[in-house]
Amino acid sequence: MSDHLAQRVASATPPKLARRIRGVSDRTIAWLFVTPTILLLLAVNIFPLIWTIRLSLTNFRTNRPNNPVEFVGIENYRKILTNPDTWASLQATAHFLIWTIVLQVVIGFTLAYLINKKFRGNDLWTTLIVLPMMLSPAVVGNFWTFLYQPQIGLFNYFIEFISGVDPASFSMIGDVSLAPWTIVLVDTWMWTPFVMLICLAGLRSIPPSIYEAAECDRASKWRQFWTITLPMALPFLMLAVLFRGIENFKMFDLVVQLTGGGPGATTLLTSIDLKREAFEKWRTGFASAYAVILFVTVFGLASIYVKALNKVKDR
Amino acid sequence: MNAKQMLTPALLAAAVTVAMGTGAAQATDLTLCWAAWDPANALVELSKEYEAQSGNTMHFEFVPWTSFADRMLNELNSGGKLCDLMIGDSQWIGGAAENGQYIKLNDFFDANKIKMDDFIPATVVGYSEWPKNTPNYWALPAFGDVVGWTYRKDWFARPELKAEFTAKYGHDLAAPATFDELKQIAEFFQNRDIDGKKVYGASIYTERGSEGITMGAMDVLYSYGFKYDNPDKPYDMEGFVNSANAIKGLEFYKSLYDCCVPPGSSNGYMTEGVDAFKSGQVAMQMNFAFTWPGFNTDANVGGDRTGYFANPAGPNGDKFAQLGGQGISVVAASDKQDAALSYIKWFAQPAVQAKWWKLGGYSALRAVVEDPGFATSQPYAQTFLDSMAIVKDFWAEPSYATLLQSSQKWFHDYVVAGNGTAKQALDGLVADWHATFEEEGKY
Structure with missing residues (x-):
């Protein structure tokens, strides 16, 4: 089954790339397909979330770019x-x-x-x-x-x-x-x-x-x-x-x-x-x-x- | 020297000449950002003259007042390049100056012989200076504005109403000289039947979302003795913001709201005031002077049917009014600062300022407003002058938005929602403002 899938993927790709793909496992192919989505999620969801948590521990103000940003711990909370x-x-x-x-x-x-x-x-x-x-x-x-x-x-x-x-x-x-x-x-x-x-x-x-x-x-x-x-x-x-x-x-x-x-x-x-x-x-x-x-x-x-x-x- | 040797300098010279010529004549697309209102349309008209003279093309980004601050401060804070010129609200000046969002204009003014002494002093302090009362200029006064009042002159002139009013209150039915008289008039007209239609006393500012109720309440509080802080000790607000007289002023504003506004006036600002007055709902209306030209030409209330008066006096005879209006600044993030400055240079000319007034823009140039013919040039011109002479403005600190949000909350909560007392509202306001200034490191 897995060989069959790999064969199908390989046959639809240019010969040079196909030669490389033939040796690739289903798991790797699955990762190849999923990786862009994961990267996108990381970029638009996870990274902003982590950044927000980081900002929440500071006194940062967007309209005061010249002010020093200080770590205030859980003071905001x-x-x-x-x-x-x-x-x-x-x-x-x-x-x-x-x-x-x-x-x-x-x-x-x-x-x-x-x-x-x-x-x-x-x-x-x-x-x-x-x-x-x-x-x-x-x-x-x-x-x-x-x-x-x-x-x-x-x-x-x-x-x-x-x-x-x-x-x-x-x-x-x-x-x-x-x-x-x-x-x-x-x-x-x-x-x-x-x-x-x-x-x-x-x-x-x-x-x-x-x-x-x-x-x-x-x-x-x-x-x-x-x-x-x-x-x-x-x-x-x-x-x-x-x-x-x-x-x-x-x-x-x-x-x-x-x-x-x-x-x-x-x-x-x-x-x-x-x-x-x-x-x-x-x-x-x-x-x-x-x-x-x-x-x-x-x-x-x-x-x-x-x-x-x-x-x-x-x- | 051979031909080739002769040709080279000539070609170079020609190239430089062409390049300089191109540079001088190169048209620039400038974008001016302002609020979407009648004066903005007048400015579009006025700017055609600049386009013809300079070859530059003007584009305009106008945003409705209720979202103007949100939109434009976002633009400034993000370093956006949408606006080359900004006609920003007077309260933004502190933040825009300290955060490097406007360019400083002192050198430009000096180089072009633009003198701040030539403008109405209150507008220079209000729109241009930061820190206040120091010769550091970040804007050219562009549009003088102030909160004043309009009233139905035709209703006030009706003999039967005059007689009834005089019998009831012991003085003539006329533009009020004090806030007590204003309330008497408002009560007199409230729920009165005029020409088969129920009318109401007054339209005042009550808007919650942006700055409405603060502008309205402050307009009254100043004349009752409200002060932002101790004149001898900046940011010391206890006993000034919440003084006994300020409390009386806020109680008065609430009593005016409770007794004399049209039903459903819980969230009204400039537009709602204009609608209430033009539709013949109210006898008096609090609004910025920019609305007056529109009333003067209106089919329902225009001409002699509308009168204008400056803020009446408080109980101790003090008379102040809330400053509106804006200065024009060059945005620091703009790539076209030279062209933007050329617009300001053109705009500052007396002839252009005179035309600005004729088109419906309130010029702040003394040469215009002190012209002997100015006071009689429009029915509202004298009231504008009287009002501009008594202005006070809200905080213009970099943290003005936070200070404004606090006053919006406390004023609306007391005046419209009816929660607590005036003293609690002003005590709460002092506490909030104190916390804001503490965060700002003012103590």
């Missing part, structure tokens, strides 16, 4: 972890992350469940539902600021329509208690279709024969849902949660357009805070330490989650 603003920012991120995931999973799965039923116009509805996720987050953020506008915004008028509250009496973006929900709402509107599509793939992967067998056993629809549909779609749901979790942990553009992190620091997510440290205050060493902390957090949580996901898949 200490400053970040003891700063109440960092924790407030993490809290805002956690609020955003948890509620967007909960809402998107519940609504996305419900929509997928409904779309999975055969009905007239099924394809048209699917297309319409997925439209929001095709838009640019910056554009979405921008036009939702108009929808939330107390004087002309459709959202406030909709609230008036269903509750009778004066639309000019509340500002979704300017109110401390409402602003965190405005970003949750917009992200849910935009990305629920994505969760729906993944769930739909999960639902369509369940063989109909299982439902037929359940029908024979006179299992109710309710029981079928809890014992067949949900367990079999669970790995897909978990995958959707993983994707949305990672995406929303680094959410930036949508929120910047909508609230700019305000009012005050109510919607100042960690990604926005990090960007300001790195590219507005130009505290490169400090921002590198911040980035490392966030990376470790996401990587740690994602690793635990992936293990759980694999367990569910293996069941």
Whole structure:
């Protein structure tokens, strides 16, 4: 088998090179193919990561090329972890992350469940539902600021329509208690279709024969849902949660357009805070330490989650 | 001497002449970087004259205000060669000078007889000097700007409103002389029905992302007694930034936000202010002077319908205003510094500066603004002069961005989000600024 592969590679190469390759093992050939990718990964992922860790231990500032760079040990990490603003920012991120995931999973799965039923116009509805996720987050953020506008915004008028509250009496973006929900709402509107599509793939992967067998056993629809549909779609749901979790942990553009992190620091997510440290205050060493902390957090949580996901898949 | 011997020097001479000639006439492509706003369009128009005279071609890189600092500071910090000329914000001057991002212009000014005494003193200090109040120049004052106010002159002139206002407050409905009067007027107009439309008191700066709320709050705080630091002990801020009067000033700004702005004004800066005023939503509007020419010619609020006034006085009679505006600098990373300097030389000429004002650019040249006809040349010209005489500016330190982020956070948190008290906000600001200066080794 291995000789055969080597022969095939050799026959497709110029005779001079072929003579050399004939003596090369499969393992070496595999390495030859993989090496460019590894080098690329090292160059664009691993090296910057190591460089970031190195910078995080210094007082380096990109905008002060003439200043001496001093090794400060774990001082940047200490400053970040003891700063109440960092924790407030993490809290805002956690609020955003948890509620967007909960809402998107519940609504996305419900929509997928409904779309999975055969009905007239099924394809048209699917297309319409997925439209929001095709838009640019910056554009979405921008036009939702108009929808939330107390004087002309459709959202406030909709609230008036269903509750009778004066639309000019509340500002979704300017109110401390409402602003965190405005970003949750917009992200849910935009990305629920994505969760729906993944769930739909999960639902369509369940063989109909299982439902037929359940029908024979006179299992109710309710029981079928809890014992067949949900367990079999669970790995897909978990995958959707993983994707949305990672995406929303680094959410930036949508929120910047909508609230700019305000009012005050109510919607100042960690990604926005990090960007300001790195590219507005130009505290490169400090921002590198911040980035490392966030990376470790996401990587740690994602690793635990992936293990759980694999367990569910293996069941 | 044979023919060959004769020909050689002649050929050499010809070659040198051609080379020199080519060098002199060689056209250069220059790129000028600035914010994307009305004055930038006027500068494009003005620069056509430079192109015709010099043979150089001007290109322009204009970025919207909200991302202007991000984009351009990134360019400067990375040593990018996109911009040969930079009309950078006044607060950048410290960082750009200390980090070698702008070239020093003293020798160039001396060689070309460009005198800083010929420009409005506040603009020289604000846009050109680093360290401040020393004769070290890094820019030529290019665009004078200051925060002032516009008001609906036509509404103020309505007899029924005048009578009602006088009966309620005991003085005439006119451009306010003090901030207390300004608030009375704002309250008077808030939620009032004018021509069948609900209107509001005032539009003020509240923007969170870049510099908006800091520019607005500072514009008021100065006149209430806010000082950046102890005049006798630089960077000593305790009791100056958070003085009792400064606290009153911030409380006033919040009270103005709470009582008298249009709904949904939690994140508004220059553009939102212009929109609110032009659409007839507000009786008064805080904004930089650069917006005034646009109001003067606007179909809805132009001509006699709009009036202009400089910042009113604070409770102790102090009267200051937030400086805006920029100087024009040559970027140190540029390969075309000579051509860039030739642009500045051309731009500094009195005739060009006079045309600059006519096109809508606020010239900072004294010959222009002190011309007897200047004050009456536009309805807002006198207000511009009055305002430029009372300016103060934010920190221009190399760490200005960090200082600005702190004030943005504390002001927005108190004024818009309503968290804590004015004292807590200013105490917090002192703590943050102190930490920043400590990192900078100022103590």
